[in-house]
Amino acid sequence: MSDEDGAAASQPAASVVPAAPVQTAPVVPAAAAAPAAPAVPAASSSVTNVYVQLPPPPAAALMPKSPALAYLAMGFSLIGLCGMQHFYLGKLGQGVLWLITFGLFGFGTVADLFTLRSQTKTINARRALGIA
Template sequence: MTDPAPMLPPKDTAITYILWFFLGVFGVHHFYMGKVGRGILWLLTGGLFLIGWIVDLFTIPSQVRNVNARRAMGYR
């Protein structure tokens, strides 16, 4: 039998907001949360032409909660 996946540390909302503020147009906050596909999309489109960057201002808390819930269940 294999051991269950080790518990992954939770992501922090404050760190996500700091990354969003300074480097969010490049998608760094999405890379931090493990959302590589979305990070690449932000990187190539300038945060979806800044509209997605502004939307993230309001959705980061729920995004971090969802990522942390998935990590608690053992998903990466």
């Protein structure tokens, strides 16, 4: 026995693990490749994070407004607080205008008696779509 045989006998034999096959892109001759085609990158072992921005979730439908409460709020016009029905419906500008001018000198309040139900339906339709 030589020194090399003794050294080999004292070291444990390394286990041989077969390497996994590596997939590569097919080789295309340069003449056959299209000039505008980008080169296929070789497979890499690193991971690339891709962040995708998702669309926002649909807006939740808002609770509908009640025409009865709108008419009740219009009752405050009798004591000088005109325009409360418009504040209730979310029409701030029109509410301020009614408050300052006492319901457009009463004419706007009378018109609201007939149109408040349709105004409430319009507001409810917009709220259902998430617009208001």
